[in-house]
Amino acid sequence: MWKLTSSFLDPDVLPVEESLHTLANGYLGIRGCFEEGYPHQYTSIRGTYINGFYDLVEAKYSEKQFGFPEVQEKMPNLMDAQTIEIYLDGERVSLFNGSYGNYIRTLYFDKGYSERSFEYQTQKGENAFIRFRRMVSFQVRELFLIEVEIKYEGQILVKSYVKGEMSNYTDDFDPRVGEYAKLLDWKSSSLIDNVYMVMTARTRNTDFEVGCVVYHRCSKEALMGIEGVHEPKMVAIYSTKGSIALTKYCAYSDGRHNQEPVMYRGLDIIKEHSAMCFDEHLEMQRIYLKDFWHHSDIKIYGNELIQQGVRFSLFQLLQSVGKDGLTNIAAKGLTGEGYEGHYFWDTEIYILPVFQLSQPKIAEKLLIYRHSTLEHARKEARVLGHKRGVKYPWRTITGRECSTFFPAGTAQYHINGDIAYGFIQHYLQHGDLEFICRYGAEVIFETARLWLEIGHFYEGKFMIHNVTGPDEYTCIVNNNYYTNVIARYNLEWAVKFYRLLKQKNPQALDEIILKIQLVESEIDEMVKAYQNMYLPYDEVLKIYKQDDAFLEKAQWDFEGTPESKYPLLLHYHPLTIYRYQVIKQADTVLAHFLLEDFTEEVSIKNAFDYYEKVTTHDSSLSSCIYGIMASRCGYYEKAYDYFLETVRLDLDNTHGNTKDGLHVANLGGTALSVVFGFAGYRIKNESITLSPWCPKTWNGYEFMLQYRGRQLQVKVSDSVKIELLEGEKLQLKVYGQQYELDKVLRIPLEGLKRDGQSSNI
């Protein structure tokens, strides 16, 4: 199953489908709106976005405190080029007024384009066939193409627009979407050489230019003219009798990524690429994706719907991820305006591992982005009163902290550890010490340093007070387990890399030391801190406590909380939520996933049992982790249930806000659920381990992974088959047992098998 199809039109889910059918390439994203538009009464978010392009707005407070961010970065909705109106003998085509049949829209994961076609009957009873195809090019990142094909006997009029009255979607009642409608001002419209429609705009405060150049190629001589030059709405009008095929070439470019004026940049691109027809561009797209899928596909045998969900996730991740080292992957990718185009720690914990597995070059770009924002993180650390080290932001585009509600935002110091974790995992996966020298070491040293700043010794133990862990329903706490354990890891690896570089690349180390003024005594401090890191533990329950006080809190009345009151954050004051043992998302359980070697087996299972009961999964970062850890604990039914929630979250709009964009971390979580969940994959210091099981309704599954210069293929069905496709033989563990993989390993399936009796999955 290589596609997402929808064969009937439900006006209520239109904004959701717009997110699902988004086309993007990591730079440019276009929501899947109908070219011909909608009647006014229907909600639609007609969005066009550029990753990393932003305006600054004043952060609003009625009682501003010291150090609160002064400004926020916001991703503007750009000029719209997806609008194409069709008139058949003067009647405007609309699926909402007219009658139509054989409606179908499809998003192709393997070919990288979308298609929408239908038969249309005019009020006079004349029949037409209309097909839109569109793509956002992976090969030329500025390029967005629409092809419209109309078959009709009578008079056809096509109006193809560029619209410059941009505004963003706002919702006063949901803190998760933005609240500034106007970020961009139209600047100019012009016509070059009588054929190139050029529109530019500027962000209001950052004064960045953005432009769209549009060129049309028509199957016939049908151009009536281009109107709206010097106006914020331009339109090219085509008229003919009989059939027509029109290709609209749109090149978006922006002044943050390019020095060159956007008009020239856009014109160059259009001129270079408009010689190729739509199908030729499609072929380039297919070639690009063939390579991607060759390395990154996760095959599910025997369950088409799941296969669809998994591939949808991988495809949307590829569409969303910034690949230039200047940009990252936003919480909603380029599929919507939720969280305003901001990057979060979602990247390192939920998404980066997917790319690390099979697309290390993309993974590196994500890490390079973090390295490039060190200066912002350094400044933020000073704002927060730390004399050394860096403090990465909760939400950002350029690296600047944009969170205005610090208890659930800036207080999440664990993000420093998460980013360090990303670099460390990348090193463990690919063994690239050179990358650590160039990018990783500085980040790992600087984040490690901050733990020395924020933590302190109390009764011989290293404590971290007054932070918020991943769980945003429990804020400003002392010794959040997740934070402390990831700090420990961060510190330990800072020391390891320090010693390793001293031995392997002293010159590189010296350069970093000089740059960040690191002194030997700090390394000693780090050793002392991680060796004595306090990890709160409950001796009775035999679990790590989410924080010092979590288990002393009152119980939330889950039975008395109706479905309509979820997510809690939209129905309860933070003070209410914080007071109870109720959590939004995996926290201690997530720590046990990421850093299982810091605890005992029994605590992992106990923690799962305990925390699961108090988790609402109101965050989309939760179900995938609980699923993975259910696999880990041998709760196969649960694992599969969580997986179903994960894989269908956006497809079924279970969180109710897919209209604001896809939950990109959860897309990553879907892939992780298979590899880290079902296959039990983990990266250890000296090798990798697997511990696979297979859901009963599947015939098996298969994925590729790259490990320190090797290409491996893992196939799980009745047995586990691990094949070394490229590279030297290696030692690995399966079900805890050591194996040498030379060419192929075939190991019987433990745990739940396809035909196992222990469950009916």
Place this chain on the structure above:
Amino acid sequence: MWKLTSSFLDPDVLPVEESLHTLANGYLGIRGCFEEGYPHQYTSIRGTYINGFYDLVEAKYSEKQFGFPEVQEKMPNLMDAQTIEIYLDGERVSLFNGSYGNYIRTLYFDKGYSERSFEYQTQKGENAFIRFRRMVSFQVRELFLIEVEIKYEGQILVKSYVKGEMSNYTDDFDPRVGEYAKLLDWKSSSLIDNVYMVMTARTRNTDFEVGCVVYHRCSKEALMGIEGVHEPKMVAIYSTKGSIALTKYCAYSDGRHNQEPVMYRGLDIIKEHSAMCFDEHLEMQRIYLKDFWHHSDIKIYGNELIQQGVRFSLFQLLQSVGKDGLTNIAAKGLTGEGYEGHYFWDTEIYILPVFQLSQPKIAEKLLIYRHSTLEHARKEARVLGHKRGVKYPWRTITGRECSTFFPAGTAQYHINGDIAYGFIQHYLQHGDLEFICRYGAEVIFETARLWLEIGHFYEGKFMIHNVTGPDEYTCIVNNNYYTNVIARYNLEWAVKFYRLLKQKNPQALDEIILKIQLVESEIDEMVKAYQNMYLPYDEVLKIYKQDDAFLEKAQWDFEGTPESKYPLLLHYHPLTIYRYQVIKQADTVLAHFLLEDFTEEVSIKNAFDYYEKVTTHDSSLSSCIYGIMASRCGYYEKAYDYFLETVRLDLDNTHGNTKDGLHVANLGGTALSVVFGFAGYRIKNESITLSPWCPKTWNGYEFMLQYRGRQLQVKVSDSVKIELLEGEKLQLKVYGQQYELDKVLRIPLEGLKRDGQSSNI
């Protein structure tokens, strides 16, 4: 010393003097600005305010969470009527340009007016004498009078204004002052009967009317005319040769307090009271104040400066306090715009006790105000997710929570206990069960109920999680000692009053029960909660812990913190401050002051020693309490040092922001420092106790107090003399020993005496 005098003009302290020389009567307040104005380069806050008069503005958030206040109440600066310009032979009089001598300005505490006079020499060398006197009437609350007397041989021109272009003072860098400049719009100006200047305005969002009616009485026929009718600036122009005396009668009234249109209200008042000349009004003022001082004076013998500070405090408290049951006493009284006219828990803990001691009728009005806002507090409790009870706001005018930064605001649940404490103390002081029936019981039951909502049992103890205590440098904590102990008191007294009323006034109880749907089982819950209230204690230090985790926090680097970094809140992010053992103001120490019977002697002293070291006193609510408790612990030198800080805080502008208004809680603290500090006064369940000492530099001190229908006078010098001026004999304790007071008690002074050797105070 019955006055505050300033005999030279320092432009830098003008805004501070404006606060110090404010005239007010609890309804209307006028800052002490120069009638003739200032050159543009000088900062001045030309303020006229009505207590409880407000506009609503939208509360601003960039990431608003559920339940955050939508709007904020703000006290507008009203139309200005204090401007009077003088021209001598065409030369405008200004102390900043001209030459002058014998300048003196005086605020009289006993007579209730202020005076400013100087000799002036024109550039031509002609001499004049000018005197302004002004008063805000205690007898007619709308009335503000200015009298100007000019002695000059040549041509005199006087321009007397009403100015309608009102705006509030703003400061982007200080969260403690407001940020909306425009709250009021000028509406109309008119001239009635050719003599009454009438100006009205309206608040922008609440649409309340406010008006000022001005009438002039002149010693001569000198009126040239009145200009600016129908304009936002009206002026009456007087011209004569030789001397002149002009009295300006201004009546302010507002549409929140009156149904009647403000114009008619103002005209009625002016017509009724303008027959009396300035000196006759002064005489009425003197009579009012004579009665006040008879009951409320605190006499300090042998130290004029201290005497001045104490009387200044009492006088400003009287000027600031709302006396109508609809209004309260703002953090800055009516002396400035800091905290935007809002009422805080400062009232119950720092100010109410002063009025309770000697002005029980005013004290009752303050408590009635809280009773009148129960409905707002009920709604806020629901917003915060509590099914029953009330939650009083951190800052408010009408009772609505106006705090937009909940960690240091709304999270202060102790305010509920503070308000209950106010009612309970009032009962203990005056024994008025009828008042409890009418106002107190409902408040005490409803606040007690909320503790049942917010607290919970853990390991058999009643815990209160996730609140902020008085100390705003330590937010969102578990089991703040202050909160828990005041909750205990609140609960215990709810039960006591329930049982007492059941016995003494079952009908009144039934009415309350019916109104608030209180059930018997809740009383049982209350008993169980207070009997098992958890009070965090450190066995090693033998002190109550400020909260569960306070003593585990890192130490603040006080030595490395330069003076310029105080107050910390203007220089450090809340996350930084919260992480350390550093406190803004008395917290546990305040609890030990209010509720000393809940702890052992040794813990009180240990707590003082421990917490004093980590207290910055960045809040003006702190030094008075530390001073009182230093007396309590026998630290006489310290007690006196703290008292000096307290009594001079505004007079010396030690916090640097007296320009924004006087620190009214600290004014209360000044009086409390003498009565509760030096005299060791406490109200116990069945009697009162005293434990006086006398600072060495004083010859003694004396104050009056009312106790359950009695009038007592306490005089401390070489001995303690307690005289029963009115009422039945009573049992009381002095230095812990029981005495019967029939007429006069004379007891030798313990502790530090005037000529004691233990200190050089």
